[in-house]
Amino acid sequence: MKHIPDALWLAEAVRLAEEHSGPLEDAEACRQARAAGGELRGRIVARASQLARRDGLDLALQHWRQGAGLGLVLLSVLALLSGGGLAFAALGDGVRPVNLLWALGSLLGLHLLTLLGWLLGLVFGGAAGSALGRLWLGLTGRLARDSRGALLGPALSLLLGRAGLQRWALGLLSHGLWLLALLAALLLLLALLATRRYGFVWETTLLPAPSFASLIHGLGALPALLGFPQPDLDLLRASGEAVVGGETARQTWAGWLLGVFVVYGLLPRALLALLCFFQWQRGLGELQLDLEQPGYSRLRERLLPSSERLGVSDAAPAQLHQPPAGHAQTASQGALLVAVELDDRRPWPPALPAGVTDAGILDERSQRRALLEQLTRQPPARLLVACDPRRSPDRGTLALLGELARTAAETRIWLLPAPPGEALDAARLGDWHAALARLQLPAANHAALSWLETGHD
Incomplete structure (x- = not known):
């Protein structure tokens, strides 16, 4: 049956x-x-x-x-x-x-x-x-x-x-x-x-x-x-x-x-x-959804838009669900480096190996949406996301990391070292590692750029 x-x-x-x-x-x-x-x-x-x-x-x-x-x-x-x-x-x-x-x-x-x-x-x-x-x-x-x-x-x-x-x-x-x-x-x-x-x-x-x-x-x-x-x-x-x-x-x-x-x-x-x-x-065999239902009608412009728009999203819910990050299931190629909310005083990007693309620093919502749309169409084989561990791992940043990870075949999070003369807060760094563990995302070590270029450490 x-x-x-x-x-x-x-x-x-x-x-x-x-x-x-x-x-x-x-x-x-x-x-x-x-x-x-x-x-x-x-x-x-x-x-x-x-x-x-x-x-x-x-x-x-x-x-x-x-x-x-x-x-x-x-x-x-x-x-x-x-x-x-x-x-x-x-x-x-x-x-x-x-x-x-x-x-x-x-x-x-x-x-x-x-x-x-x-x-x-x-x-x-x-x-x-x-x-x-x-x-x-x-x-x-x-x-x-x-x-x-x-x-x-x-x-x-x-x-x-x-x-x-x-x-x-x-x-x-x-x-x-x-x-x-x-x-x-x-x-x-x-x-x-x-x-x-x-x-x-x-x-x-x-x-x-x-x-x-x-x-x-x-x-x-x-x-x-x-x-x-x-x-x-x-x-x-x-x-x-x-x-x-x-x-x-x-x-x-x-x-x-x-x-x-x-x-x-x-x-x-x-x-x-x-x-x-x-x-x-x-x-x-003839069972179908009734697209005249109001719940489906309101999705028409968002799923089949007359023109693509960036930077539009619904209001955040009271509690954000954070599933494991996962990875892309479709064919992927290339290597990509992207940074999230870095301090302007930090020099960026570092010298990149051949074949690695720099996606810049994501500061605004429109930049995030544009990059996610691009990666959804062209998922990279390796994605390295650089984060400043001096900032707290807020839920918005963690949600973004999860979304980025689901667009790539492999993803690592690069917790950048502190600038000269500064030290990282051990408790905050522990919060980052705990959050990445919940997302099931590996943290990159000092050989992050080498992994990004070759696929191994």
């Missing part, structure tokens, strides 16, 4: 998160999406994938899927136990004769009521199968136990609902569980009928006996076409007056009961499960 594309699911979850909590800090994600190119829908998906990896939403999706699978297992066990209970309730312990109509009511009553409800929901556009669906979603949320994925369930419902797939997904779940329960009931019916001796009878007080007999005979007409036994009129009349004790009579009634159960219980659920499965498979 096909799975829902994770990229679309995450994009919808990110949209809901931004609707509930406001826009996310997404400058780097938008830049990566623009660099990937393509039409707007693809860029929205690429942006959402970047944000999901950064904020751990992709891991929450894995936990959600695991919770969904475990919830389905629990519902399946419940269906098997319920099916066994139906069989025991229908036949009893064999001491008393089996009332045929009571047995059919026990086996098929709830099944037919829920089936009628599903068909009415399908015809009138309701949420067919919503009770089992809500139960499954509730179990999934409890079993996933990941607060980051709180919006994954609503995002899934919205994504499938707009495509008209929710009814088929819930229908497949509902019919599949009912089919499992009915199969368990059938197997237990066969086991009980094979190991115990049952007598069968039909009874009525208010209704005319001929009408009741006609009903029983009519119920067995369709199963008889499939080879199940059909009681003759003599057996019908005799069973309405007392339990017929002959072996042939017991086998005929047992076969009739099984036939009615299979034809009016198992077959409808199996056929409807196949219908839902076919509709699900057919519609899943």
